[in-house]
Amino acid sequence: MEWLKAMQEAINYMEEHLLENINYVDAAKSVFMSSYNFHKIFTLMAGMTANEYIRNRRLSLAGQELQIGDSSVLDVALKYGYESPDSFTRAFSKFHGVTPKQAKNRGVSLRLFNPLVIKVSLEGGATMEYRLERKESQRFLVLARSFSSEMLQAAGQDSVPDFWKECHDKNLVEPIRNLRPSGKRDLYGINCPSKQETNSYLYGIGIVVDENTKPFSQEELLKQGFSLWETKPMDYIVLKSYGDNGASIRDMWSRFFKEFVPQTNFEYIEEIDYEVYFEHREDGLFCEIWIPVIKKKN
Secondary structure: OOOHHHHHHHHHHHHHHHOOEEEOHHHHHOOOHHHHHHHHHHHHOOOHHHHHHHHHHHHHHHHHHHHOOOOHHHHHHHHOOOHHHHHHHHHHHHHHOHHHHHHHHOOOOOOOOOOOOOOOOOOOOOOOOEEEEEEOOOOEEEEEEEEEEEHOOOOOOOHHHHHHHHHOOOOOOOOOOOOOOOOOOEEEEEOOOOOOOEEEEEEEEEEEEEOOOOOOHHHHHHHHEEEEEEEEEEOEEEEEOOOOOHHHHHHHHHHHHHHHHHOEOOOOOEOEEEEEEEEOOOOOOOEEEEEEEEEEOO
C-alpha cells in the first residue's frame, strides 16, 4: 500500500511546513506524485482538498495562539500566511464563528482541527461489486475542456456537470454521437491527466471509435473543435455507480481507494479513466466507472 504511505508522508510534509507558502502542488512534489494524481487521491480519501486541509490547520492553530498567547492579531495573521488583518479576519470568522479579537477572550468557543492520520480499517462487512476488464488500445472522439485540478472531485464544484449541461442544451456532441448506430450511442466522460506538471487536466465528452462507428473525416471534426484520444492497452476495474448525480461517482471513487485497493492485489495508475453513460441503462444506474489498474509488485 505504497500510496497510503505516500499520503501520510504528504500530510507530514504539510504539517512540517504549515508556516511556509505551500499548497497541494508542493505536497505532491514532496512524495514524487503529479499534482493531478495527488489531488485526486487526497480529496477522495480526506473528503477535502489538500489546500483546504492546510487552511483549516492554520486557522485552528491561529485560534489556539490567540486564546492562550499574547500575540497581536496582526502578528498571528502574518505568521499563518495572511497578508492583511482583514483577509485573516474574514477567513478566521468563517472557520471559528467568531472574530480574532473575540477569540482572545476567555470562554469563547473555537473549532479544533487536528492533523490527519491515515489508517486502513475494515468496517461493516459491506460487499463491493466490481469486475476486471482488459481493453486493448481504444480511440475516442471527444469535445474536451480544460479544468483546474483543484476542482477535481471537490464537492460543490460544478464545472464538469455544467459542461455536460452545456453539451446537452446546445447539442454540442450530437455530430459525433450520430456516427454511432442506434442502441450503441453511449457517451463517455473521460479524464485525461496532464503529462506535464500543470495545475489542470482535460475532461472530454464523446464516443468510442470502433467497427460500429461510421466513417468520418478526422480533419473536418478537428476543425469543429473535436479531438481524437487514444488509450494504451490497459486493465480496468469497472464499478457501477448508482444514483442520479455526480455525487455517486465521487462515492464510488472514494470506496475504490478506501475499500478496494487496500484489500486487493491492484493499484491505481495515472492513465486515462472514464465513465460510460449508456444510451439504454439499467434502472438506477448512473454510469460505469472504468479505473486503470496494475497488479501490485510483490
